[in-house]
């Protein structure tokens with residue numbers, strides 16, 4: 001297919017769309033699908049057929065609309081107007097069909113101007129819940145693969161790297177490494193036996209995080225396009241998508257997307273009739289958290305146990321089978337096409353000085369509006385929790401929000417007015433991480449939370465280095481002892497010294513960051529530990545004196 | 554270059570081995586396809602037994618120790634057959650703070666099994682997951698492959714009874 005043909009296809013799709021009077025989108029992503037939204041879609045389709053209006057109404061299954069808590073969600077666009085319905089059941093189907101020509105159903109109406117929707121700014125998720133993820137034509141109709149055409153026909157590889165560098169995009173996989181800088185390193189590294197690789201990290205191991213999953217399930221082509229542009233920019237011809245096996249729907253959609261893309265020639269040999277070729281394969285993870293770490297991930301793709309190795313050399317120079325390898329996260333790749341399409345200035349105008357663009361967060365835990373949100377960097381934590389998230393349910397009180405999963409920490413309420421960007425979150429003792437935000441109310445014990453994450457790190461440690469393998473087990477035992485009320489102050493002292501030891505001496509990020517949940521809960525909720533110690537009263541009394549000072553509860 | 558004896562045939566005449574063979578062939582019988590191959594064994598047979606590991610090792614020309622090492626390193630692979638019905642309780646952070654541990658207690662109380670175990674009659678296996686990516690529906694549980702959200706102890710009890718009742722078993 002040539003760029004012109006692709007343009008024609010887009011025009012044809014758009015025309016077919018505007019010919020329909022009503023477009024009914026049913027969310028069939030994981031959350032709503034578990035509430036039988038597939039069946040609701042089928043029922044809607046047959047009801048519309050029965051009514052004899054099938055030629056005016058298009059019913060499609062689309063990806064995640066974000067507000068998973070209110071599912072199953074259905075959105076209807078009719079001649080410029082749009083309504084959204086929440087909690088749609090089998091019984092509502094005929095009423096929904098009737099309402100197409102009449103008034104919206106008050107009872108099911110979900111106001112789209114509520115802060116949850118209105119305060120978001122969508123780049124990564126702009127197509128999620130809007131297009132059918134199983135049809136490449138849908139993606140093309142909303143401008144998909146136009147950025148790839150632009151890169152291949154109007155830009156040099158170095159020009160693409162420059163564009164990404166100037167956009168200020170930073171890796172969304174956790175550490176926030178500047179994406180352009182990484183691309184530049186891979187572009188400069190000489191290929192080994194003619195080979196360089198692109199790897200998309202879709203292992204999404206942090207419990208409580210489901211951003212990447214939603215992107216893959218709702219807009220898979222966006223990720224493929226980002227990877228193809230990256231391959232062109234750094235001079236790679238082959239790529240892997242490393243997806244966790246726990247995401248069967250994402251895997252299915254990716255497989256379908258790859259074969260569709262190959263068929264129309266936006267992946268494979270001589271893409272869009274140019275000299276550029278790029279092949280893509282899926283590799284399944286097998287339930288090891290450590291495989292999200294880039295060197296362990298490489299070991300896993302090579303068919304080995306997922307054990308990390310020391311860096312340097314970095315994968316950018318010495319990666320898969322010793323070849324220069326570019327590894328980026330799903331969300332990072334999903335940002336690429338819009339940047340190439342709209343230019344770096346546009347992207348750099350969003351966010352803060354050092355953190356550009358938007359970030360997708362998965363809101364979960366004790367919060368009213370659980371689901372997926374995309375907000376500009378620099379937004380206040382309070383705005384996310386209270387405004388977008390709708391606050392704490394059941395009259396509970398906010399206690400802390402956990403970010404960064406097992407490598408992160410708990411951010412307490414005195415940071416509510418902190419802007420969310422890489423640096424501020426780090427200063428507060430956590431990390432931005434991949435985007436999981438788990439809200440806890442007063443009923444959560446912070447010692448229990450610390451113990452929970454330590455159990456996680458202990459069983460996910462790959463066992464290669466001693467500090468992590470033995471240290472996490474020791475720390476877990478101490479936490480359990482304290483949690484049971486059997487600990488004493490020397491146990492706490494031992495725990496603190498182990499935190500330092502493990503973080504300083506472990507081989508990879510897993511061990512280096514494993515103490516973070518303990519350190520951050522100790523920093524803000526030390527009194528909860530002390531209350532559990534057999535001999536904690538004295539320190540507790542001393543701490544009580546300056547309780548008001550740092551605002552600890 | 555070492556000469557190799559021709560790869561042995563599959564351990565039995567079971568047709569499912571063809572799927573495994575196809576997976577290996579698709580990857581040129583290369584050693585790096587080990588994880589993919591183990592996935593296909595598990596998908597076809599439900600678990601990976603010793604015979605399967607020997608066969609895969611010989612076919613991909615890898616030491617058995619490596620195959621065993623990889624099969625036991627990854628949590629997703631299991632070397633034991635699961636029960637007739639499975640119940641996977643998510644113990645990810647969101648589910649944890651919304652009461653997943655109490656759901657496991659419920660199962661332990663009623664069926665005397667812990668995560669990773671199967672009831673003596675082989676009817677029910679209980680597993681725990683790290684995060685199903687359905688955190689918006691916490692606590693999430695997968696009953697025989699079907700995700701259920703916001704499960705409370707009462708629902709857990711009824712769902713399991715339904716799952717194990719002879720009527721459900723027949724269907």
Ligand SMILES: Cc1cc2nc3c(=O)[nH]c(=O)nc-3n(C[C@H](O)[C@H](O)[C@H](O)COP(=O)(O)O)c2cc1C
Nearest residue numbers: 171172173201204205292293294328329332509510
């Ligand atoms: C223990 C551990 C687990 C990780 N898990 C993930 C993960 O699940 N997904 C991810 O994208 N990055 C993960 N990372 C970060 C990756 O190593 C790597 O930095 C990232 O994929 C780079 O992509 P980015 O620059 O686009 O962020 C993990 C790191 C560590 C140390």
Ligand code: FES
Nearest residue numbers: 643645648685687
């Ligand atoms: S924590 Fe249970 S689904 Fe994510």
